[in-house]
Amino acid sequence: MLKTFVQLLGEDAPVFRRYAGMAVFYGLLSGLTITTLVPVLQGLLVGDVQAAGRWLLVLLLGMLACWAWRRRVERAGVAVGVAVLQGARHRIGDHVARLPVGWFTPEHTARLSHVITQGMMAVAQLPAHVFTPVISGVVTPLVILVALFVLHPPLGLVALLALPALALVLLLTARLGRRSDALYQHHFAQTSQRLVEFAQAQSVLRAFNGEGGSTRWLEQAIDEQRRSGRDLIFLSSASTVLNAWAVQASFSVLLLVAVGWLNTRLGGALPASDSVAVVVALLLVGRYIEPLLDVAGYSEVMRGARGQLEAVREIFAVAPMPEASAPQAPRDASVELQDVHFRYAADQAEVLRGLSLRIEPGSMTALIGASGSGKTTLVRLIARFFDVEQGSVRVGGVDVRQMSSAQLAAQIGQIFQEHHLFAGSIADNIRVGRADASDAQVLEAAEQAGVGEILARLPQGLQTPVGEGGARLSGGERQRIAIARALIKDAPILLVDEATAALDAENQAAIAQTLARLRGRRTLIVIAHQLSTVAMADQIVVLEDGVVSEQGAPGPLRASAGRYAHFLAQRQAAKGWRVAPDPDADR
Ligand SMILES: Nc1ncnc2c1ncn2[C@@H]1O[C@H](COP(=O)(O)OP(=O)(O)O)[C@@H](O)[C@H]1O
Ligand SMILES: [Mg+2]
Numbered sequence: 091m092l093k094t095f096v097q098l099l100g101e102d103a104p105v106f107r108r109y110a111g112m113a114v115f116y117g118l119l120s121g122l123t124i125t126t127l128v129p130v131l132q133g134l135l136v137g138d139v140q141a142a143g144r145w146l147l148v149l150l151l152g153m154l155a156c157w158a159w160r161r162r163v164e165r166a167g168v169a170v171g172v173a174v175l176q177g178a179r180h181r182i183g184d185h186v187a188r189l190p191v192g193w194f195t196p197e198h199t200a201r202l203s204h205v206i207t208q209g210m211m212a213v214a215q216l217p218a219h220v221f222t223p224v225i226s227g228v229v230t231p232l233v234i235l236v237a238l239f240v241l242h243p244p245l246g247l248v249a250l251l252a253l254p255a256l257a258l259v260l261l262l263t264a265r266l267g268r269r270s271d272a273l274y275q276h277h278f279a280q281t282s283q284r285l286v287e288f289a290q291a292q293s294v295l296r297a298f299n300g301e302g303g304s305t306r307w308l309e310q311a312i313d314e315q316r317r318s319g320r321d322l323i324f325l326s327s328a329s330t331v332l333n334a335w336a337v338q339a340s341f342s343v344l345l346l347v348a349v350g351w352l353n354t355r356l357g358g359a360l361p362a363s364d365s366v367a368v369v370v371a372l373l374l375v376g377r378y379i380e381p382l383l384d385v386a387g388y389s390e391v392m393r394g395a396r397g398q399l400e401a402v403r404e405i406f407a408v409a410p411m412p413e414a415s416a417p418q419a420p421r422d423a424s425v426e427l428q429d430v431h432f433r434y435a436a437d438q439a440e441v442l443r444g445l446s447l448r449i450e451p452g453s454m455t456a457l458i459g460a461s462g463s464g465k466t467t468l469v470r471l472i473a474r475f476f477d478v479e480q481g482s483v484r485v486g487g488v489d490v491r492q493m494s495s496a497q498l499a500a501q502i503g504q505i506f507q508e509h510h511l512f513a514g515s516i517a518d519n520i521r522v523g524r525a526d527a528s529d530a531q532v533l534e535a536a537e538q539a540g541v542g543e544i545l546a547r548l549p550q551g552l553q554t555p556v557g558e559g560g561a562r563l564s565g566g567e568r569q570r571i572a573i574a575r576a577l578i579k580d581a582p583i584l585l586v587d588e589a590t591a592a593l594d595a596e597n598q599a600a601i602a603q604t605l606a607r608l609r610g611r612r613t614l615i616v617i618a619h620q621l622s623t624v625a626m627a628d629q630i631v632v633l634e635d636g637v638v639s640e641q642g643a644p645g646p647l648r649a650s651a652g653r654y655a656h657f658l659a660q661r662q663a664a665k666g667w668r669v670a671p672d673p674d675a676d677r
Contacts, residue, residue, distance in 0.1 A: 117226035121233025123152030167218035188410035192475035252340035263329030333386035420486020423582035431480035459633030511560030523579035539574035540600035
C-alpha cells in the first residue's frame, strides 16, 4: 500500500517521506511526554513534591511541544495531499498516455475516470486524516512499552505479547473485509449491467415472458447485491467491534496480571518503591491501549483507501508500449503482416492465428469475413493499438515496433466506427487531423466528407460547438466529421472500418465517395460491408477464424465459387441487389 502511494507521488515522494518522518517523530515525542508522567507520579507518591514539580514542568513543556509539532505534521500531511492531487493525476495521465491504444476499453476508461476523480480525492485525504493518527498510534505505544519494561518487566512482557495478538486480529478482520468488499463490488457491477440490459431488451422480454416474467433475473441480481451488501455491513461493523474488543481484552489481561502480582506480593513485605512502580505502570497501560484503539478504529477507513490504491496499482501495472530506441522511417506506403499471432489476453484464445498478408502501396484492399473473424483486430494491429504476440506488422517495410509513435501516426489515417469528438467547434474537431490546416482546407475537407449539408443547417457553420463527445450531433454526423478529419490528415495509408447497417445511406455514400476519390492515390484498407466497396477493391481478403482463407482480385475470386462467391450470393439475396457483372469474371 505504501509502495503504491510512493509510486503515485513520483518525484514528490520526498514530501511524503518528510511527512512520514515527522509523524513518527510525533509518535516518539508524545510517547516520551507520556512517560514523564512516571517520575511525576513517583515523586508525588513517595512525597518528593519538588521532584514531582520539576517533572511536571517537563511534562507541560512536552505537551506544548507535542501540540506545536502536531500542527506541523498536519500541515506536512496536507502538503502530501496537495502533491497527490496535483502530481499524481499527471503521473497517471503520463503513464496512461503510453499505454497501448487498445487498452482504452469502456470498462478501463470508466475505472480510470473513477480513480482520477473520487479515488484520488480519497487518497489525498489519507495522510492528514488517517496516516497521522495511525502512525503515532503505533509509535507512541512502542515508547510506552519500553517504559513499562523498565518499570515493571512482567507487565511489559504481557504488553509486548499482546501486540502480535492484536496485529493478528486486525489483519484477519482486514482480510475478511476485503473479500466481502470485492464480492459486493462484483454484485454491484452485475446489477448495473443487468439493469441496462433489462432496459434495452424490454421489447424482447415483454414479448417472450409477459410483463411479470421479464423482471425475474433483474430481481435475482438485485437480491444478490442486497445479500452481499448486508454481509459487508455486518462484517465491517463486526470487525470494528472485534478490533476494539481485542484491544480491550489485552487491556483486561494487563490489569489482571498487575492485580494478581500485587496480591501475591502484598502478603509479604512489598517495598514501597515496588508498589509505586505497579500503580504508575497501571496508569501507563491505559495510555498504551488508547492509541491502539485509535488504530483499530481506522482499520475500516484504511481498507477503503486500500481499494482505491489497488485500482491505481493495477493501472500502473499495465506495461506501456515500448518505444523504439533507434526509430526508422517507413520507406513507402505498403503494409505487410508476417505470420501474425495475437490474443487479447493471456487466458483467451488466439484471435489471429498466423496471419500473413501483403498490401501494395497505393492499392485498395477490402477485408471481408464473418463477424468475429478478426477484421477489426487486424486493422487495429496495423495502427499498433496493440503489439503482436508473434510475427510482425510492417508499415513501409519497417516493423511498427521500430518506428516512433509519431512516425507511425503520420503514416496512417483512420475512419473507424467509434470516434471521439472533443468539446470544441466542428472546425476544431476537423483540425485534429492536421493542426496547421488553413480555414480553406478545413472547409474543403468538410465539403468532401459530406459535412457541408450539416453546416448548411447550422447558423454558426464550422464554428458550431459539437458538445461534449459530440453530443449535439447524430452518430452519422459525427462519422462524417471523422471522415473530414481523416481527409485533412492526408496520410499515405487509410484504414476504414465501414459502418454496418447502423448508419444511414448518406454516410455510406460519404464513405464511398471518399474511397473513390482516394483510390489509386493512397493505400486503402477497408473492412467492407457494402458490395459496391468490395467491387471497387484491387484485392479482396477473406478472413476466416483468424487466418486469410481467400485472397485475390474481385473478378477471379467471384468465379472461383469459394467463400467470396458465397458472401456475394448471400448479400445479394439479403438485399435483393445485383452487382453489375464484371467483364472478365462471367462465364
Ligand atoms: N477488446 C477486446 N478484448 C477481448 N476480445 C476482443 C476484443 N475485441 C475483439 N475481441 C474478440 O476477438 C475476436 C475477433 O474480433 P474482431 O476483430 O472484432 O472481429 P470482426 O471485426 O471480424 O468482427 C472476437 O472473438 C472478439 O470477441
Ligand atoms: Mg469488426
